[in-house]
Amino acid sequence: MFDILFVMIFGLSGRVLTKDTDTKGRFSSPVLDVTEKQLVIERNQTLQLSCRGRWELQWVLPSGVPKLYPDTHIVNTQCGKKSNQYCSRLTLSPALTQHTGSYRCRYRQKERKQTSVYIYITDSQRPFVKVQSEIPDVVYMKEGEPLVFPCRVTNPDAKVSLVKFPLHRITPDHRNIIWNSRQGFIIRSPTFFYIGLFSCETIVDGVKYTNKFLTHRPVNKILDVYLNSTGLVHTLQGEMLALNCTVTAEWNSRVSISWTYPQKANGSAIISKRISRSRSNMLFYSVLTIPSLSKADKGLYKCQVTSGPSKRETNTTVIVYDQPFIRLKHRNGPVVQAFAGQKSFRLTPKLKAFPAPEIIWLKDGMVAAERCSRYHVDGFSLVIRDVAEEDAGIYTILTGIQQYGLFQNLTITLVVNVKPQIGEKSVSSQQPGTVQRGSRQALHCTSHGVPPPQIQWLWHPCPPKGLGPARLA
Numbered sequence: 001m002f003d004i005l006f007v008m009i010f011g012l013s014g015r016v017l018t019k020d021t022d023t024k025g026r027f028s029s030p031v032l033d034v035t036e037k038q039l040v041i042e043r044n045q046t047l048q049l050s051c052r053g054r055w056e057l058q059w060v061l062p063s064g065v066p067k068l069y070p071d072t073h074i075v076n077t078q079c080g081k082k083s084n085q086y087c088s089r090l091t092l093s094p095a096l097t098q099h100t101g102s103y104r105c106r107y108r109q110k111e112r113k114q115t116s117v118y119i120y121i122t123d124s125q126r127p128f129v130k131v132q133s134e135i136p137d138v139v140y141m142k143e144g145e146p147l148v149f150p151c152r153v154t155n156p157d158a159k160v161s162l163v164k165f166p167l168h169r170i171t172p173d174h175r176n177i178i179w180n181s182r183q184g185f186i187i188r189s190p191t192f193f194y195i196g197l198f199s200c201e202t203i204v205d206g207v208k209y210t211n212k213f214l215t216h217r218p219v220n221k222i223l224d225v226y227l228n229s230t231g232l233v234h235t236l237q238g239e240m241l242a243l244n245c246t247v248t249a250e251w252n253s254r255v256s257i258s259w260t261y262p263q264k265a266n267g268s269a270i271i272s273k274r275i276s277r278s279r280s281n282m283l284f285y286s287v288l289t290i291p292s293l294s295k296a297d298k299g300l301y302k303c304q305v306t307s308g309p310s311k312r313e314t315n316t317t318v319i320v321y322d323q324p325f326i327r328l329k330h331r332n333g334p335v336v337q338a339f340a341g342q343k344s345f346r347l348t349p350k351l352k353a354f355p356a357p358e359i360i361w362l363k364d365g366m367v368a369a370e371r372c373s374r375y376h377v378d379g380f381s382l383v384i385r386d387v388a389e390e391d392a393g394i395y396t397i398l399t400g401i402q403q404y405g406l407f408q409n410l411t412i413t414l415v416v417n418v419k420p421q422i423g424e425k426s427v428s429s430q431q432p433g434t435v436q437r438g439s440r441q442a443l444h445c446t447s448h449g450v451p452p453p454q455i456q457w458l459w460h461p462c463p464p465k466g467l468g469p470a471r472l473a
């Protein structure tokens with residue numbers, strides 16, 4: 001079908017050619033002088049191909065034809081009646097079996113416009129295109145891709161079989177196992193069965209010829225990448241930085257670990273590597289060490305891992321301080337307020353320090369946590385549970401970094417507000433008594449609260465006798 005179509009196009013262009021007009025669409029691709037899609041010639045014969053087109057032409061030859069093969073001749077001419085076409089003649093003499101392959105003629109400027117013919121160059125003593133040494137070729141298996149044993153042949157009619165070492169003959173089934181004289185054996189969905197030593201075999205005139213292959217399945221599975229400090233790393237200038245990147249990968253895999261870090265151009269880091277195996281995995285360690293940090297070493301540190309096509313990375317940010325420091329300030333002024341009965345209250349000054357300081361909270365000069373079981377230190381805050389009036393007082397936070405002789409204190413005054421209460425109300429309610437008219441009476445009201453409550457007296461006249469509530473309404 002294809003061949004017929006090809007002949008038709010060729011015939012058509014031939015006809016137009018004689019008219020030598022420049023019809024649009026003609027020679028949209030270059031045209032070869034052979035109409036077949038494949039040719040079979042014998043070794044030592046001369047291979048000759050001609051190509052014609054509208055623009056400058058170029059040949060693409062099989063990889064088996066050396067770039068500078070002295071027996072390849074290409075003659076380019078202007079042709080056509082008005083010499084407005086381009087012709088190119090390729091001559092290869094003598095043709096050798098390793099020249100078997102696809103010969104393509106294309107436009108130099110439009111490389112996708114091309115025409116090709118597959119040429120088999122036969123030799124009964126060289127049925128396989130590739131002549132192999134005793135060492136098998138390695139064929140890599142990739143997940144999700146077909147496996148190809150590239151034992152292409154010099155004769156399209158060669159009978160080739162695939163054998164798994166030592167003696168397992170595999171027959172093509174046209175579905176998963178396919179024989180193609182131009183490619184070799186193709187296994188569409190290879191399984192673990194296809195790991196091992198294989199050979200393509202053919203017998204010509206009673207002589208057996210083979211092409212051997214060793215399949216290899218590279219393992220590229222990175223299971224985990226772990227940096228022993230993620231997030232922020234705070235350090236001091238002059239100190240040592242050590243980051244440990246641990247990679248867990250599948251058995252038999254190989255990984256490459258690389259680091260990127262701010263002073264990489266300087267090469268300020270020392271990187272050491274180690275590999276260990278556990279029962280089920282491989283562990284790769286890469287430890288980056290900077291013996292004495294400078295300010296310029298601050299920034300992002302990335303551990304990048306690759307294994308074949310797999311990639312993983314993890315990072316951490318390093319902050320380098322000039323010197324140790326404590327910065328301690330009030331958050332909401334020196335006096336803070338709480339309410340008696342509050343579930344909890346937190347005394348939190350603003351504190352920034354490096355390295356982490358030691359902290360002690362005092363209340364009225366005594367260690368707070370020892371004074372009352374309702375006090376506890378959380379981070380650098382002091383938390384008071386079930387706030388009571390007696391919690392009012394002066395609190396002091398002492399911070400210190402002993403090794404650098406850094407100390408700072410801060411004092412906070414806590415005011416505990418208490419709702420006013422009338423003392424007499426807690427005594428049993430007094431019945432209205434009678435007193436003598438004209439006598440002098442003192443009424444007492446005792447009240448307590450924080451801040452001290454203001455007392456105001458109100459007088460409610462008794463309703464006139466006999467005037468019941470109903471009448472009033």
Ligand SMILES: *[C@@H]1O[C@H](CO)[C@@H](O)[C@H](O)[C@H]1NC(C)=O
Nearest residue numbers: 042043044045094122123124
């Ligand atoms: C090709 O030529 C070589 C020597 O030039 C000769 O040894 C060989 O037998 C020839 N092969 C064929 C198939 O004619």
Ligand SMILES: *[C@@H]1O[C@H](CO)[C@@H](O)[C@H](O)[C@H]1NC(C)=O
Nearest residue numbers: 228244245246274285286287
């Ligand atoms: C860091 O690397 C060493 C190997 O150099 C390893 O023994 C150690 O377990 C790793 N992990 C941590 C958290 O340091």
Ligand SMILES: *[C@@H]1O[C@H](CO)[C@@H](O)[C@H](O)[C@H]1NC(C)=O
Nearest residue numbers: 228229241242243244245287
């Ligand atoms: C990370 O690992 C290195 C090397 O094992 C170690 O020196 C360093 O102290 C570790 N860092 C942290 C934060 O654990």
Ligand SMILES: *[C@@H]1O[C@H](CO)[C@@H](O)[C@H](O)[C@H]1NC(C)=O
Nearest residue numbers: 262263265266267268294296
């Ligand atoms: C590292 O590079 C900086 C400039 O980026 C340069 O000032 C410094 O001297 C270099 N340090 C070393 C150890 O080469």
Ligand SMILES: *[C@@H]1O[C@H](CO)[C@@H](O)[C@H](O)[C@H]1NC(C)=O
Nearest residue numbers: 230231300302313314315316
């Ligand atoms: C660093 O790692 C975190 C996750 O661990 C990621 O979200 C972030 O994009 C990374 N940053 C850079 C600059 O690669």
Ligand SMILES: *[C@@H]1O[C@H](CO)[C@@H](O)[C@H](O)[C@H]1NC(C)=O
Nearest residue numbers: 396397398399407408409410
């Ligand atoms: C902080 O308070 C402690 C104990 O009250 C005192 O000994 C020390 O001198 C104070 N330090 C500073 C820096 O005020």
